Amino acid sequence: MSPDSDFQWLESRLLRAGVAPRHVRRTVTELREHLDDLVDAELATGCDLENAEESAMRELGSLESVVIAMRARPELLSWARRYPRVAIMVYPLTCLALLPVAPVFAGVAHASQIARWGLCMMIGALITGSMFLLLQLSILLS
Amino acid sequence: MSGVPELLLLRLLDKREMYGYELVRAIRSVTGEAISLGEGVIYPVLHGLEKNKSLKSRRKAVAGRTRVYYSLTAKGRQRLNKLHIEWLRIQGGITSAMESPGVA
Numbered sequence: 001m002s003p004d005s006d007f008q009w010l011e012s013r014l015l016r017a018g019v020a021p022r023h024v025r026r027t028v029t030e031l032r033e034h035l036d037d038l039v040d041a042e043l044a045t046g047c048d049l050e051n052a053e054e055s056a057m058r059e060l061g062s063l064e065s066v067v068i069a070m071r072a073r074p075e076l077l078s079w080a081r082r083y084p085r086v087a088i089m090v091y092p093l094t095c096l097a098l099l100p101v102a103p104v105f106a107g108v109a110h111a112s113q114i115a116r117w118g119l120c121m122m123i124g125a126l127i128t129g130s131m132f133l134l135l136q137l138s139i140l141l142s
Numbered sequence: 143m144s145g146v147p148e149l150l151l152l153r154l155l156d157k158r159e160m161y162g163y164e165l166v167r168a169i170r171s172v173t174g175e176a177i178s179l180g181e182g183v184i185y186p187v188l189h190g191l192e193k194n195k196s197l198k199s200r201r202k203a204v205a206g207r208t209r210v211y212y213s214l215t216a217k218g219r220q221r222l223n224k225l226h227i228e229w230l231r232i233q234g235g236i237t238s239a240m241e242s243p244g245v246a
Contacts, residue, residue, distance in 0.1 A: 023189055026189065026210075027185050027186070027189065029210075030162055030185050030210055031182055031185065033161075033162075033163075033207070033208075033209060033210075034162050034163050034166075034181060034182070036207070037163040038163070038181070059181055060181045060182055061180045061181050061182050061183070062180075062182075063182065065180055065182060065183055066182040066183060066185070066186065069180075069182075069183040069186040069187070070186045072186070073186055073189075073190045075190055075193045075194065076186060076189055076190060076193065
């Protein structure tokens with residue numbers, strides 16, 4: 001496996017283990033940087049890139065041990081994993097509360113499109129109104 | 143014994159800020175390779191210490207690369223002192239047990 005697929009595996013494994021996503025992202029980033037340093041150290045000994053990467057991955061050690069070490073620290077787990085009973089109550093309530101305001105959030109998120117649509121509708125109404133006015137005037141004057 | 147990695151990390155970071163790779167190398171060096179922390183497993187320990195406010199971190203660019211540097215906080219210094227005292231107590235207990243004539 002390549003280092004990239006190894007780190008992807010680690011990321012999904014940590015998330016499934018209930019580690020908080022921000023700790024997962026940071027751990028993977030720091031491990032990638034650590035691997036870069038190990039590769040550099042191997043290259044400095046005259047090793048070629050392929051062997052340097054293989055050797056660096058070996059030195060980095062088993063990524064499963066990282067998962068075990070992360071899981072052993074409750075402070076790094078996600079809130080829902082630490083308090084599952086509270087999460088079971090809070091999540092559905094939050095979803096119910098968010099449901100009525102979701103269109104507002106959607107409106108805010110797409111404010112520029114809605115403004116453009118409103119402007120186009122206004123211009124369209126003005127043109128249609130003017131045409132009706134001209135028609136009315138032409139009837140009156142004829 | 144579970145506090146040994148924490149004690150070593152806090153002791154090293156008491157001197158200057160360092161990043162993960164540097165810390166692993168420094169632990170090997172200062173312990174004469176007697177203690178070698180797994181390269182990857184150092185990060186859960188560092189993140190745990192940061193979470194309980196014993197450490198703080200910052201991203202710093204050095205020689206074209208960015209690294210997360212860790213440094214000790216006042217709370218971390220207190221934790222270091224506490225762990226150090228605890229370590230001396232355990233060390234003293236083991237030494238006395240090993241030197242005791244009652245031990246076969």
